[in-house]
Amino acid sequence: MADSSPSRSTVSKNALLLLRVLTVVFLLIALILIAIASVTDDTGTKIKFSDFYTYRYMISTIIIGFVYNLLQMGFSIFTVVSGNRVLSGDGGYLFDFFGDKIISYLLISGSAAGFGLTVELSRGSPSNSFTDKASASASLLLIGFMFTAIASTFTSFALPKKTDN
Template sequence: MDSAPSSSTVSRTVILLLRVLTFVFLLIALILIAVTKGTEDTTDGPVEAKFTDIHAYRYMISTIIIGFVYNLMQMVFSIINVVSGKRVCGDFGYVFDFFGDKIISYFLISGSAAGYGASEDLHTFFKAQDLPFNSFFAKANASASLLLLGFLCNAIASIFTSFALPKKA
């Protein structure tokens, strides 16, 4: 007889995979934005820019950290769920997953949008001042892109957690 895994086992495994992907994207985005700095030479001397100089980038790093911590916690819960087949928080865990995933998804997309917006606006402004900071804004955009990918993985995971909610509520 051919024994296929149950749909709940597949669902738990897919959620774990999505959480791992979100974790990886957020980790790389965090590292990338944290090391982002640029220097341009001017007639008055070198001008340096760091991510801490721009409020939108600080907001972006805050959303990355919040998402990172939440996702790390959810990864642990998912691993326990896949290995043992039992939920850590019982039936309340379904509601927590549903609302937590929704809220964190919104945080992640807002952080990504803030990073993109700041990069585009400031790049245009600095370019007009003959201070292109090309590598600085390229790294910030790459971090915002990874944050966007992290949002997508988290949003897809939230769809899977929403499927489980009506069954257990």
């Protein structure tokens, strides 16, 4: 009787594509939330994310992670549909692995920075829509990090096995 179950590489290619799609979705929502976050203080001054270097850093990490994962999502779709890799050879696997590592570290640093500033801004004052949106954005960025870190694990499995002579 023939085995009709999908091959292990097909499952991992589909899982990697799913991780890329989820990362893009969560980063897009995080980007929208931090971009629309604003509040008017007691003096009538409108405060927005661009008034804080930390939130500008956070939005930069979101954009860089979004663009990278969008590119990788395109590569994954091509691989799933055609069965061939866009970047063939050892260089393609290394690009995937190190790219995922670097981007995941960037995403976690943006999330940590966003959480840190949000906690400091909330200290001593009641929660407001600005800090709530910033906190939600940092949370979604953290989830995006987790998906990229998991994708990094999948890409590490695909690294070519080499033996030293």
